[in-house]
Amino acid sequence: MDLMTMNASKDSEEFKESLIKWQKTLKTIDQVLVLWVKVQKNWMRLEPIFLASEDIRAQLPEDTKRFEKVDAEWKALMADASDDPSVVAATNTEGRDKILEEFISEIDLCEKALNEYLEQKKKIFPRFYFLSNQALLDILSNGNNPEKVNEYISDCFDGMKNIKFVEEGSRPYRTSCGMFAKDGEYVAFATPFTCQGAVENYLCDLDTKMQQTLKGIII
């Protein structure tokens, strides 16, 4: 027998008040837990980006601040809730649904800004569309370290394994002398290629460099 059946029974008059109160309580438990799980999922997805990616923090300072505020409040809420883990107390605390809804909309704003930023980069170097956001974020945060970016070359270019750097001077090496195919074949560039500036730009240049090199060999 569930609460609704009890409530509908003509013999429940005596307990009406308590029945209605508990129906409401259980409904709140259900609704708040759904919100809670959603916030947690979204927070866990963005937390490593907005708190740890220096590139994103520098590029999206407003949204980083927004996320940090949610992050602090979220952690405080979790500390509170774990102090009194009774599900009734945790979910029926006055205003808990409101604050969780607010977290969701704030995190949504952060995620939107992040996606717009990534979209800009993808428009400049469309091969970024082949990558997961996580991989793209890794590239963007390491744009200044071509050796690290080199690990993702094979994801951007179907037949490529990576490029070969001229191992001179201080690391990270920036100048490349050729490229390796996935099957191991090596093709030297006609002239050295230097990775400098914004990563999405030098990857475009690398794309052109490959085409020119192959053209030069074939024709």
Next chain:
Amino acid sequence: MQPRHWKKLNGICGKTVNRQDPKFCLRDIINLELYRFAEDVNELVEGAQKEASIEKKLNLIIATWSETTVLNFKDYKDTKVLDTGALEEIVENVDL
């Protein structure tokens, strides 16, 4: 039967017995001449039984939710997060 049911019984029979009275005995019941009001008395008793079963179930729901159901947490980096695996069971048990 709760005091409220005894009160109604008195009304039906047009007499006054007090269940709480320490001298309350079978004679009092017999004096009510319940057989004269069989239909009404039956209805009252059945209602009382149904109320008792609703009350029992309601109390069980209240006890389950207010005492035994807790959220589970696990550590995540420097904070705590909900253990969502354990949560599913809770949500499934919400029986409105």
